[in-house]
Amino acid sequence: MSHIAGARQAQKQRTRQALLDAGLRLLEHQSLSSLGLREITREVGVAPAGFYRHFRDMSDLGVALVSESFGSLHAMVRAIRGEQAKSDEVIDGTVAVIARYVREHRAHFRFIARERHGGMQQVREAIAAELDKFAEELASDLSAQPESEGWSQEDIRMLAGLYVNQMVLIATSFLEASPDDPESEERIARTARRQLRLIHLGRLHWLDG
Amino acid sequence: MSHIAGARQAQKQRTRQALLDAGLRLLEHQSLSSLGLREITREVGVAPAGFYRHFRDMSDLGVALVSESFGSLHAMVRAIRGEQAKSDEVIDGTVAVIARYVREHRAHFRFIARERHGGMQQVREAIAAELDKFAEELASDLSAQPESEGWSQEDIRMLAGLYVNQMVLIATSFLEASPDDPESEERIARTARRQLRLIHLGRLHWLDG
């Protein structure tokens, strides 16, 4: 196996992680395509040439950050799935979980929001692929619910996409709220709950006509 | 008046516009924060120092591009308002208008999508302000419709925000479709129409419970 770290590979992974952490930290106020290789190595305290021992270039590091970020996000999804109840409670719980995870993984979410439509193609594609996988998982969850009886696969996929986009949107709204203003956060949560409820109502009446 | 161009000011505005156009062209494959001042002046055929006769710095040019872009967008909104009919026709028309405007103003929409959460604060704020103004106008439109009877101002504003976000999302989806693939474009339009219809259904049943 390759992951049973000898003291050798362990140190390598430690500096690799340090590079990722420094990158994420520096990305708080700029975007990936304007972030310099030297900027990162300087922050870590490593010679510029050392960077190449871990990443081919900056977009390579960007793709690695995408994986890391979606680790957090999948943990969030599992937390949402965990709380099973009916409609209103699920919605309230969902918004609360999003708020909590954004608070605890601010840098990761900001990175995803910023680079989702950002300047580096490889990173954009990596994010799109992860979001797509996410929507697919959600779709299979949704199709198991009684509300989805009589729905076509395509419509379920459409609804899953709507939910995923909405959740990303809610998360980025929380990001834009001032970090230490619980009032603005509550205002955003209030709007987010209503929007999710409206979508839920639409779902319940999809097959009416 | 300042806008009755003498041959003097006319030429100034022409190179200013040339700088904006070159900027927008170069932003097709990168983001604003990685775009260099010299890159733009080189493209236009102007000395680097000349840039400062028109913009304080790159974020200043970015804000100007935001205004220019939302000129296109407001034209689009007027086109949507123009076509009045009921529910399904409105939705089909809306999606068609978005598709057309994205096709005709690709660079502007890509710029907005990319910089909405991008690296430069001033530009982000300018975009947020424009989108907010947009949502406010839409809210006042919505409140004049019979479907909004009995709705609180806050809920109407919530719905308007949902629509605006959805329209931006639809536009960026079109952007990501290959430019000359009418089939993928139709697939996206199909999904977009259903998502808007589901939201519309939710709207109709908002006051049920």
Place this chain on the structure above:
DNA sequence: TCATCCAGTAAACAGTCGTTCGCCCAACCG
């Protein structure tokens, strides 16, 4: 007509950048 203005210029400034090249030396394996 003549003095004034000002968009655009050329040159130089002090930096920064990504990338390549040997080299070193501690961890590793037989």
Place this chain on the structure above:
DNA sequence: CGGTTGGGCGAACGACTGTTTACTGGATGA
């Protein structure tokens, strides 16, 4: 133990960056 591996280093490379300076010359207005 001795030979090999490979992460990290320091230095140098050419190219590029944003910004300031003093200037030119055509449009401008009295």
